[in-house]
Amino acid sequence: MASRPPPRFVVRKHDDAGLRRRQLWLGLIWLGTLLLTGLVVGLLSRHANPAAIDHRQQRAMSAQIEDLKQQVANVQRDAQVNEVATRSLRVTLTQREEEISGLRANLGFYARLVGGDTQRQGLKLQEVKLEPISGSHGWNLMLSLTQNAKRSDEITGNVTVSVEGLRGDKVVQLDWAALGDATQKDGLPFRLMYFQQLHGTIVLPANFRPMRLHIGIQSAGDAPITRTVAWEDALSGNIITAQGDHDAQP
Structure with a gap:
């Protein structure tokens, strides 16, 4: 009696438990990868953010310093303008006082000279x-x-x-x-x-x-x-x- 060749297809019972184990391992590996990626990104962010924050603070402070310098320059310029104007006013007042004094002297002189209705x-x-x-x-x-x-x-x-x-x-x-x-x-x-x-x-x-x-x-x-x-x-x-x-x- 001739022997039968082995069948080309073997029908086996589906292993649901093994499939679930493989899916669980794949999920754990994916989750671990996410956690590892998050950890690496967190470490990099923790080292990178202070420098960025410091740079922003420096820029903000520099802007405030420049603004204060401009305000000081404006105040100094206003003070110089006021000082020049005050000196000019004092000179003008002195000149006017001298002119008034001269006019009074001339008035007194001519009034004295003419005599008017006086004796x-x-x-x-x-x-x-x-x-x-x-x-x-x-x-x-x-x-x-x-x-x-x-x-x-x-x-x-x-x-x-x-x-x-x-x-x-x-x-x-x-x-x-x-x-x-x-x-x-x-x-x-x-x-x-x-x-x-x-x-x-x-x-x-x-x-x-x-x-x-x-x-x-x-x-x-x-x-x-x-x-x-x-x-x-x-x-x-x-x-x-x-x-x-x-x-x-x-």
Whole structure:
């Protein structure tokens, strides 16, 4: 009897439990891969994020610093503009005060000269002005004498000046002989009908601090006139209201 060839197909019973085991292992492997990938990404992120955060913070701080620098520059520029404007205003105010002072002096001079409806007025010290001589202890002195137009007679005489001040701790008074030119030992001569400006030079000692001027006016035939003027007032050159100021009467 001839032998039968083996069958080409073998029918076996399906193993459901083995299939489930293989699927479980595949699932575990896939889950492990996910976990491993997440762990690697987490480690990389943990090392990379601080640098990125620091970079962002640096950029934000740099922007704030630049903004603050700009604000400081704006404030400094505004302060400079205000300072320039304040200096300009002070110069303008000083000029206006000088102009007003000059106008007042001119007004007083012409009012004094014309006399208006007032009675005849005699000789008066209208103005005193001092100017320092650069590089020395000398001072240029200018005096203005006036009488109003209603008094038409000519007046002649001399003006002498003495300076009161401090020498050390002592108050001393330097008379005209110690201050003036030897060629004008009798004082500054004047001859006027309405007004005249007198010019002279005085020299002060190096250790002397002046405080006030004493001005003596002696006209022919009249009583002497004495005026006291503060040194600072004489420096300003403003019209003077001197102590003891009164007119020599005709």
